[in-house]
Amino acid sequence: MKRHLLAAVALLLGASAARAETVVVTADRMIDVLAGRAVDRPQVVITDGRIAAVGRQGDAAPQGAKRIELPGKTLLPGLIDMHVHLGGSEKVKGYRTLEFTDNFFLVMGVPNAGKLLDAGFTTVRSVGAGGYLDVALRQGIELGELRGPRIIAATSPIGATGGHCDENTNQPSRARTAPGVADGPDEVRKKVRELRKLGAQVIKVCATGGVFSRNTDPGAQQMTYEELKMAADEAHMLGMKVAAHAHGTDGIKAAIRAGIDTIEHASFLDDEAIRMAKERGTWLSMDIYNTDYTLTEGAKNGVLEENLAKERIVGTRQREAFRRSVQLGARHVFGSDVGVYPAGLGGRQFPVMVRFGMTPMQAIQAATSNAAQALGREKDVGAIAVGRFGDMIAVDGDPIADIRQLEDVDVVIKGGKIEKSER
Incomplete structure (x- = not known):
C-alpha cells in the first residue's frame, strides 16, 4: 500500500514538473549586479516565471524547454x-x-x-x-x-x-x-x-x-x-x-x-x-x-x-x-x-549619472540590486539570481563600456515571457 502511495505521489510530481513552463535564456554575456562583474556565455533557466538556475552555456538544461537565444547581446536584470x-x-x-x-x-x-x-x-x-x-x-x-x-x-x-x-x-x-x-x-x-x-x-x-x-x-x-x-x-x-x-x-x-x-x-x-x-x-x-x-x-x-x-x-x-x-x-x-x-525615455538618465560621478556598474546597480533592497523585495527583483522573477533585458554590446546602450533596450523579458524583441 505504501509503495503504491509513493508511486502515485511521484507520478503527480512528475506530471506537475512536465506542466511547468520552462525557458532557457542564453546570451554572449551577463551583468551580475550582486558580484559587480560581467559573466561570459551565461545560461539562465526560468521555471513558472522564476529563475531556477544560473550557470554557463553547456550546463545541463531541462529537455523540451523553450529557448531564448540572444547572440551578440548582454543580459541584465530587468x-x-x-x-x-x-x-x-x-x-x-x-x-x-x-x-x-x-x-x-x-x-x-x-x-x-x-x-x-x-x-x-x-x-x-x-x-x-x-x-x-x-x-x-x-x-x-x-x-x-x-x-x-x-x-x-x-x-x-x-x-x-x-x-x-x-x-x-x-x-x-x-x-x-x-x-x-x-x-x-x-x-x-x-x-x-x-x-x-x-x-x-x-x-x-x-x-x-x-x-x-x-x-x-x-x-x-x-x-x-x-x-x-x-x-x-x-x-x-x-x-x-x-x-x-x-x-x-x-x-x-x-x-x-x-x-x-x-x-x-x-x-x-x-x-x-x-x-x-x-x-x-x-x-x-x-x-x-x-x-x-x-x-x-x-x-x-x-x-x-x-x-x-x-x-x-x-x-x-x-x-x-x-x-x-x-x-x-x-x-x-x-x-x-x-x-x-516621456515614459519611454527613462534610460537617458544613465549617462547623466555616469557624467556626474558614478561608474557604469554603480548606475546599473542603482536601477537593479540597490532598488530591490530599498523596496524590500530582494527575493523577487533586482538581480538575475535563483528564486527571483525571470525579469531580464538585453542590449547590444557592453553597457559597462558604453552606458548609452541602456537608452535603447533590444529585448525585454518579464516572468520568463518575451515582452519586446527587435529580432
Whole structure:
C-alpha cells in the first residue's frame, strides 16, 4: 500500500514538473549586479516565471524547454525605476491640464505603462497618482489585460495644506483640497491607514515645496518632523516603506531623522545631510536627467515660467549634490520622475549619472540590486539570481563600456515571457 502511495505521489510530481513552463535564456554575456562583474556565455533557466538556475552555456538544461537565444547581446536584470508618475502626458502641463477631461489621466496611464516596459523597466514605484490610477493599472497588468511593469503604488502623496502635494489656486470658488492632505500627526496617521486600505503599497510624503507646484518654494520645509515621523512609524508598522519628496536641506534632514526610507530629488543636500543618510542607511533617489527635458521642451508643453525658473536653480544644485553624494559614498537608487518627461525615455538618465560621478556598474546597480533592497523585495527583483522573477533585458554590446546602450533596450523579458524583441 505504501509503495503504491509513493508511486502515485511521484507520478503527480512528475506530471506537475512536465506542466511547468520552462525557458532557457542564453546570451554572449551577463551583468551580475550582486558580484559587480560581467559573466561570459551565461545560461539562465526560468521555471513558472522564476529563475531556477544560473550557470554557463553547456550546463545541463531541462529537455523540451523553450529557448531564448540572444547572440551578440548582454543580459541584465530587468530595470527598476523608483520614481515614476504613470498618469497623464508630459505634453499637458500647467493650465493646459484644464483642457482635458478627468479620465484622460487614467487613460494615458495605459500607453505609459507599456512604454516603461519597452524601455526595460520591469518594475516601477509609482510615487503619486490621482484617482488611484496606479492601483487600477497594477490590477489590469496583474490580470494580464494590460502590458506594463510590476507596479508598487503609492496612490495619493501625503502633504500639508497649501503645500507641494495640494491643489493650489488663488480663487476661493475653485479651491479644492488634494486627497492626500493631512495636517498634524494624527491626520497623517489616519491618512497612511486610509491609503493602505485603498491599495497603497508604499507611502509618499511631501516634506518640502516643489518645482511643478504653484506658489511653493522647493527649499522650504512643509511637513514637521513629528508629521514625518508619524508617517514613517505608521507605515513601517504596517509593513510599508516610505518615500519623501524633499528638495530643501532642512526637509531632507528632518525626513532622514524621522526614519524615511528614500529621499526623492534631494536637490539641496549638504555634507551633513549626506553623512546622516549614510549613517542611517537612507537611500537617495535623484532625478538628474529631467532638467534637460524640462528646460528644452517644458514651455511648449504648458509648463509655466514660474516653474521653469525654479527648475533652472534646482537642476544645477541637484547635479552638484549628486556628484558630492557619490564622492562621499551615499547609497543611491534610480529614480527618473518619468511623467515630467516621456515614459519611454527613462534610460537617458544613465549617462547623466555616469557624467556626474558614478561608474557604469554603480548606475546599473542603482536601477537593479540597490532598488530591490530599498523596496524590500530582494527575493523577487533586482538581480538575475535563483528564486527571483525571470525579469531580464538585453542590449547590444557592453553597457559597462558604453552606458548609452541602456537608452535603447533590444529585448525585454518579464516572468520568463518575451515582452519586446527587435529580432
